[in-house]
Amino acid sequence: MRPIRVGVIGAGAAAEGIHLPALARTAGVETVAIADPSADRLEYVADKFKVPARYRSHQDVIPHIDAAIVGIPHQYHAPVTIDLLRAGVHVLVEKPMALSTAECDAMIRASESSGARLAVGLLRRFAPTLRYTKQVLESGMLGPIRSFDVREGMIFRWPVKSAAMFSPQCGGVLADIGTHVIDLLLWWFGDVAGLDYRDDAAGGVEADAVLKVEMAGGITGRVELSRTRDLRNSCIIRGERGTIEVGTKTDSIVTLTPVHGDASLSGRAVLPGQQPPGNLGDLFAWQMADFVRAIQTHSAPAVTGTEARRSVAVLESCYRRRQRLVFPFETLLDAAASEKAS
Amino acid sequence: MTPLSNAKVLVTGATGFIGGRLAERLIVEHGARVRALVRNFGRAARLARFPIELVQGDLCSPESIERAVEGCDYVFHCAYGSDGQDEARRVVNAQGTRHVLDAALKHRVRRVVHTSTVTVYGNTPDGPLDESAPRRKTGFAYGDSKIEAEETALGYVGRGLSVAVVQPTVVYGPFGTTFTIKPLQLLKSGRVILVNGGDGLANLVYVDDVVSGMILAALVEGAHGEAFILSGSEPTTWRAFYAAHESMLGRSATVSMTPEEALKHFHGSDGARAGMVSQLMKALRHPGVRKRIAETREGQLAIRAFHRLPAGLRARISGPGVSLPGATTTATDIAPAIHPLHPSKIAFMTAKTHARIDKARRVLGFAPQFDFTRGIDLTAAWAEWANLL
Numbered sequence: 001m002r003p004i005r006v007g008v009i010g011a012g013a014a015a016e017g018i019h020l021p022a023l024a025r026t027a028g029v030e031t032v033a034i035a036d037p038s039a040d041r042l043e044y045v046a047d048k049f050k051v052p053a054r055y056r057s058h059q060d061v062i063p064h065i066d067a068a069i070v071g072i073p074h075q076y077h078a079p080v081t082i083d084l085l086r087a088g089v090h091v092l093v094e095k096p097m098a099l100s101t102a103e104c105d106a107m108i109r110a111s112e113s114s115g116a117r118l119a120v121g122l123l124r125r126f127a128p129t130l131r132y133t134k135q136v137l138e139s140g141m142l143g144p145i146r147s148f149d150v151r152e153g154m155i156f157r158w159p160v161k162s163a164a165m166f167s168p169q170c171g172g173v174l175a176d177i178g179t180h181v182i183d184l185l186l187w188w189f190g191d192v193a194g195l196d197y198r199d200d201a202a203g204g205v206e207a208d209a210v211l212k213v214e215m216a217g218g219i220t221g222r223v224e225l226s227r228t229r230d231l232r233n234s235c236i237i238r239g240e241r242g243t244i245e246v247g248t249k250t251d252s253i254v255t256l257t258p259v260h261g262d263a264s265l266s267g268r269a270v271l272p273g274q275q276p277p278g279n280l281g282d283l284f285a286w287q288m289a290d291f292v293r294a295i296q297t298h299s300a301p302a303v304t305g306t307e308a309r310r311s312v313a314v315l316e317s318c319y320r321r322r323q324r325l326v327f328p329f330e331t332l333l334d335a336a337a338s339e340k341a342s
Numbered sequence: 343m344t345p346l347s348n349a350k351v352l353v354t355g356a357t358g359f360i361g362g363r364l365a366e367r368l369i370v371e372h373g374a375r376v377r378a379l380v381r382n383f384g385r386a387a388r389l390a391r392f393p394i395e396l397v398q399g400d401l402c403s404p405e406s407i408e409r410a411v412e413g414c415d416y417v418f419h420c421a422y423g424s425d426g427q428d429e430a431r432r433v434v435n436a437q438g439t440r441h442v443l444d445a446a447l448k449h450r451v452r453r454v455v456h457t458s459t460v461t462v463y464g465n466t467p468d469g470p471l472d473e474s475a476p477r478r479k480t481g482f483a484y485g486d487s488k489i490e491a492e493e494t495a496l497g498y499v500g501r502g503l504s505v506a507v508v509q510p511t512v513v514y515g516p517f518g519t520t521f522t523i524k525p526l527q528l529l530k531s532g533r534v535i536l537v538n539g540g541d542g543l544a545n546l547v548y549v550d551d552v553v554s555g556m557i558l559a560a561l562v563e564g565a566h567g568e569a570f571i572l573s574g575s576e577p578t579t580w581r582a583f584y585a586a587h588e589s590m591l592g593r594s595a596t597v598s599m600t601p602e603e604a605l606k607h608f609h610g611s612d613g614a615r616a617g618m619v620s621q622l623m624k625a626l627r628h629p630g631v632r633k634r635i636a637e638t639r640e641g642q643l644a645i646r647a648f649h650r651l652p653a654g655l656r657a658r659i660s661g662p663g664v665s666l667p668g669a670t671t672t673a674t675d676i677a678p679a680i681h682p683l684h685p686s687k688i689a690f691m692t693a694k695t696h697a698r699i700d701k702a703r704r705v706l707g708f709a710p711q712f713d714f715t716r717g718i719d720l721t722a723a724w725a726e727w728a729n730l731l
Contacts, residue, residue, distance in 0.1 A: 153729075156387035163383055163398070166390035173387075202370065203393035227387035228517075229728045278642040329516050329724035 003030040004295055007065035007089075009058045009080060011036035011045040012161050014071035014094060020049040022284035023069070028292050033061045041161060062087045067117075067295060069288075070094060074176075075169040078103035081118070085110035090117040092291045092301075096179040097308040099171060100316055104309040111305060119291045119301035120308035122183045126286045128276060129254045132269030133237070133246045134188050136256070142239025143259075145189070145219050150181055150235040152248050153226025156207070172205030173225045174318055181223055181248060183311040184235070189215040191310070197318035198325035210325055211318060345561050346372035352410055353378050354401065354442060355420030356394075357385035359518050360457065360510070364418055364553045365389055372557070379410045379421065388517070401438025404445070411445035416560050417454045419495075428483035435487035436494060443498045443505070453504040453566070455559045456495035460511045460545065460571055461485035466695040473509070473569050473701055482686050492569070499567040506565035508556050511573040511697050515549035515717060516724035525587050526730050529595040532678040535607070537691040539598040540581025545697040547574045548717035551710040558706040570702040574717070575710045580691050586718045590731055597680055604688045611682040 006029045008015050015034070023031045033053035036042040046054045055061050058080050061068070067090040070081055078098040084091050085107065097120045098104050111118035124130050137145060153173075164170065174197075186192070194214040199206035211223040224231065234252070236245045242258040255266035268276045277283050287302075294301035351368055355361035356378035368374040369392045377395040380386050386396055399406030401421055411417060419442045423434030439456065446454045462485060463471060464478030477493075479486045495505050514521040528534050555572040559565045584596050599607065635641040683691070702708035712720070725731050 157384050160383045163380070163386070163390075163396040166383070166386055166396060168393075172390070201391050204389075204391045207387045207391050231729055275646075279638075327724075328727055329720045 001028065001296070003028055004090075004292060005030055005032045005064065005066045007031075007033040007035065007058075007061040007068045008051070009035050009061065009068050009070045009084075010072035011038065011041040012071060012164075015069075016045050016048065018280065018284050019069045019071055020045070020051075021281055022288045024049070025281075025285045026288040026292060028296065029067075029288075033064050035061045038162070058083060062089060065089055067091070067291070073164045073167065073170050074099055075167070078107055081107050082110045085114055085116045085118060088114045088116050090119075090291070090295050092119045092121060092288070094121040095183070095308065095311075096171070096175050096315060097305060097312050099169075099175065099312070101309060101313050104305060104312050108305040108309065117291070117294050117301060118305040119287075119294060120303045120305060121287060122180065122303045122308055122311070123283045123287045124180050124184055124248070125187065125303055126277075126283050126290070127252070128269040128271050128274070129246055129252050130184060130248075131271070132254060133235075133244060136244055137188055137237070141241070141256075142237070142244060143241035145217075145237060145239045147219060148185070148189075148221035148235055148237045150185075150221065150223040150248060151231040152177055152181055152233050153208075153224070153229045153231035154233070155230055156227035166205055168204055170205060171315075171319070172199065172201060172209070173207055173227045174199060174209045174211075175315060177227075178209060178211070178223070178225050178318075179311050179315060181225065181235075182314045183308070184248065185213065185215070185221070185223075186310045186314070188237075189217060189219050191216040192314050192317075195314070195317060195321070196323075197321055198323045200325045200327070201322075202324075206325075208325060208327075209318075344372045346374045346416070346557070348373060348375060349415040350375045350377065350413055351416045351418065352376075352414040353418045353420060354410075355422065355457070356380065356389055357382065358420060358424075360513060360549060360552055360556075361418070361420035362388055362517065363515075363549050364420065364556060365394060366392060367550075367553055368557070369394060374416075377410060377414065379407070401434050401441060404441045407438075407441040408445040408448070411442065411451065412449050414446075414449065415452050417442065417446050417451050418457070418556060418560065419454060420457045422457075422484075422491075423487070431483050432487040432490070435484075436490040439491040439494050443495060443503060447498060447501060447503045451503070453506060453560050454495070454498075455556050456492065456505060456507045457556070458492040458495075458507050458509045458569065459485070459488050460509045460573070460697055462489045462492055462509065465689045466693055468694040469696065470698050471571070471695050472698045473571055480686060496567065496569070504566045506559040506562075506567075507569035508552070508559050509569055509571045510552045510555075511545035511547050511571065513547055513549055513552050515721050516728075518549060518721075521546075522721055522725070523730065525584065526591065526725060528681050529584070529587055529591055529593070531681075533595045533597045533680045534584060535604050535680060535683045536581055536584060536596045536598050537601055537604055537683070537688055540579055540584060540596070540691075541694070542580050542691045543577040543694045543696060544580045544583045545573045545577045545695065546583065546714060546717070547572055547710065548712035548720075551712055554711070555702060555706065555708045558702075558708055562706050564705050568701075568705065570706060570708070571697050571699055572702055572708065573697040573699050573710075575699075575713060577696050578714045582714070586714075586722075590722045590725055592731075595678065601688050601692050604683050605685060607680065608682045608685060608688075611680075 034046050034051045035055040035058045042054050068084050070093040077093050081091050081093045193216045196212040199209040207227040209225045214220050234245050234247045244256050246254045253266050255264050257264040270276050290302045351374045353361050353365045356365040365376050368376050379399045380396050381400050397410050399410050423431030462477045463475050464480045477489045498505050512521050552572050
């Protein structure tokens with residue numbers, strides 16, 4: 001079979017650290033082109049991964065490729081992906097799929113009308129431990145589920161190459177990390193029935209956010225997200241017969257504790273015939289392999305546009321109902337801000 | 343409305359502790375149009391919450407500094423050399439300051455506030471300290487290069503640039519590294535030496551008071567060409583400072599030593615001219631470092647090898663599996679190690695120097711709003727939120 005000619009759209013930290021290394025490990029593809037408006041980044045990344053063709057615009061890449069990996073600031077996901085899909089190019093777009101459901105719908109329509117595949121990079125769905133958690137929940141082992149508590153935060157150290165990621169149109173920690181968490185909640189528990197969302201953005205993008213949700217099935221929970229704090233990075237799910245705690249990062253430990261029990265079982269989950277993922281790179285490689293499979297077999301990828309749209313809908317709803325998150329340690333700023341508000 | 347409303351203000355070091363808080367307050371309280379000089383965008387998450395202009399630049403690159411300064415009414419220079427070898431840090435502090443001031447002179451900035459430190463006075467004697475004291479070198483890069491930077495800054499006064507210098511003392515508060523996060527980490531990971539039982543005076547100042555002093559230094563006419571010590575209303579003791587942090591953590595982890603004992607401990611411990619192996623072992627105890635190593639290919643091999651060990655042995659090295667609370671001996675049963683105290687810190691913690699803020703009060707109208715109790719309460723509230731306790 002002729003290899004799939006892949007173009008990488010965006011030569012930022014994601015392309016360099018994740019997409020190009022994952023492509024290099026994937027059978028059946030050939031990375032033929034890369035596009036980025038920044039000439040410096042374009043040359044640097046293309047040289048590093050020996051990508052032959054370099055373009056400043058995604059439009060110029062289209063004639064040379066069958067498929068594209070889109071890793072650019074969030075606000076450009078929709079327009080760029082739509083251009084590619086309309087031209088018949090299969091797309092794996094990073095999460096969040098877009099920043100509004102209207103954009104998601106346009107992307108889905110573009111894919112349907114041209115027949116090009118649309119996959120979304122919600123790669124946590126490939127993590128065995130997180131899949132195992134879904135299976136435990138569905139099996140009824142924990143009895144009816146009552147509540148969950150997610151805390152995910154790291155002092156931000158992502159090696160961003162420009163200020164683009166911090167532009168107000170891009171969204172903050174909710175759009176970035178929150179999308180992953182929301183996707184897990186939707187995948188595990190079903191749809192969201194109600195929410196209360198607070199963050200600390202004050203004319204820019206949020207670094208800390210707290211989301212309280214009620215799922216359609218009546219399960220309630222709390223999500224705390226941060227770019228300024230190192231948090232426990234796990235989700236604790238409480239059922240009538242026991243508790244499960246699972247690391248929300250990719251290569252995580254899952255711990256099961258029966259109700260009233262004083263012992264826990266903890267470890268990694270594995271899939272048949274597969275080693276546990278060593279790092280983020282392994283998961284990206286699995287995601288890439290799934291994308292290639294979808295193209296080669298003319299079937300749906302593991303995470304479709306329709307599926308990813310669900311988390312964008314929650315994201316959109318959060319930003320629409322946003323309230324100010326008040327910190328316990330702020331005095332002067334709080335006073336000044338409330339003075340302004342009044 | 344304040345005189346800074348709509349003024350264009352450059353803050354260098356805005357991704358740091360003091361500069362970050364200054365940038366926030368300039369925007370929220372004063373409505374200033376703030377431009378932040380950023381070397382590493384990865385550190386800008388806190389700043390990006392506000393409408394702020396982030397411009398890439400480096401103190402060592404005069405061109406980038408000039409672009410950042412152009413069009414600004416005020417410049418707050420808070421950046422300093424924080425990584426690399428002594429010489430690299432010295433270059434950033436001394437030459438970087440020159441680049442900022444050259445650009446400010448060229449672009450007719452109304453005032454530059456240069457952030458110095460009380461460390462420029464060297465090992466201070468007991469008793470009151472004010473701005474008339476001589477600047478004294480101690481042989482340590484940070485303080486010595488800050489003397490050079492301060493002299494450079496004040497050297498522009500006669501050349502038509504308006505410059506004011508602030509000399510904060512021991513700055514603590516939310517997001518503080520040296521005097522907030524570090525003491526908590528040290529108390530959590532071992533025991534901290536209190537020289538003479540912590541009798542020495544700690545001239546503490548809450549970060550918001552420093553920021554208020556800096557803003558005054560930018561606006562008050564008479565601050566031109568002057569340096570101002572910025573400290574809290576009254577000093578406290580190092581004993582009280584560490585006791586407050588012990589109480590946040592709910593554990594006692596201090597040990598009293600005379601200065602001689604502390605020095606002997608330093609030279610006898612791995613702190614003095616530490617060998618690579620001991621430093622590596624120390625680094626490996628850090629959970630963040632462990633995690634990063636575990637994510638490497640080699641780390642994965644080690645983990646897989648570990649999982650092939652007999653269960654009994656594996657449990658002894660402690661890994662995931664069935665665990666019964668209280669069934670095993672934990673590291674906390676062994677007295678935690680005493681952190682060595684660097685000789686420069688021994689003198690610093692012994693002295694009963696009282697940094698006076700009379701000049702800042704008189705000239706700037708500086709009036710600290712946060713006494714130790716209030717400042718520590720807010721710091722504790724932050725530390726809890728920041729998951730540091």
